[in-house]
Amino acid sequence: MSKIKIVCKDQTLLPAYETAGAAGMDLKAGIETSVTIKPGQRVLIPTGIHIEIPEGMEGQVRGRSGLAVKHGIGLVNGVGTIDSDYRGEIKVPLINWGQEDFTINRGDRIAQLIFCRYEKIAWESVDLLNQSFRGTGGFGHTGK
Numbered sequence: 001m002s003k004i005k006i007v008c009k010d011q012t013l014l015p016a017y018e019t020a021g022a023a024g025m026d027l028k029a030g031i032e033t034s035v036t037i038k039p040g041q042r043v044l045i046p047t048g049i050h051i052e053i054p055e056g057m058e059g060q061v062r063g064r065s066g067l068a069v070k071h072g073i074g075l076v077n078g079v080g081t082i083d084s085d086y087r088g089e090i091k092v093p094l095i096n097w098g099q100e101d102f103t104i105n106r107g108d109r110i111a112q113l114i115f116c117r118y119e120k121i122a123w124e125s126v127d128l129l130n131q132s133f134r135g136t137g138g139f140g141h142t143g144k
């Protein structure tokens with residue numbers, strides 16, 4: 001298990017795995033007062049945490065399916081990327097795709113954070129790529 005440094009002044013905001021097999025730690029809203037998101041509105045919610053991810057790893061901020069299904073709450077950026085050299089506060093850009101106002105209170109679990117290893121690459125410029133069975137087919141060319 002990797003150890004990752006975190007600055008979290010309010011321990012009630014410390015992200016945690018909710019179950020033994022959870023892939024993501026839930027991120028909590030570090031807002032002072034409640035925030036209401038109107039239908040179609042975007043808000044950037046602070047989480048109260050700063051982290052130091054080792055090089056070669058990234059953090060992925062993903063939505064919570066319960067908030068999406070029950071209230072239409074999603075992430076504006078799809079999946080957020082937390083770079084290993086980022087030392088700022090992690091923030092979550094939420095959007096209300098639903099039809100009703102949605103209120104967030106301090107400490108509410110608004111998204112989840114997954115850690116992944118990635119590989120860096122260098123381009124090798126060529127004129128031709130190796131042929132493959134798929135070729136240039138994509139975007140549904142294999143059918144429904």
Ligand SMILES: O=c1ccn([C@H]2C[C@H](O)[C@@H](COP(=O)(O)OP(=O)(O)OP(=O)(O)O)O2)c(=O)[nH]1
Nearest residue numbers: 061077079080081082083086089090091092093
């Ligand atoms: O959901 C997110 C996405 C990003 N970030 C922070 C961490 C990340 O390392 C930094 C930059 O994110 P990204 O590279 O996605 O945004 P950008 O628009 O390319 O900004 P920059 O020019 O600062 O890289 O913002 C968050 O706190 N939450």
Ligand SMILES: [Mg+2]
Nearest residue numbers: 081082083086
């Ligand atoms: Mg960037």
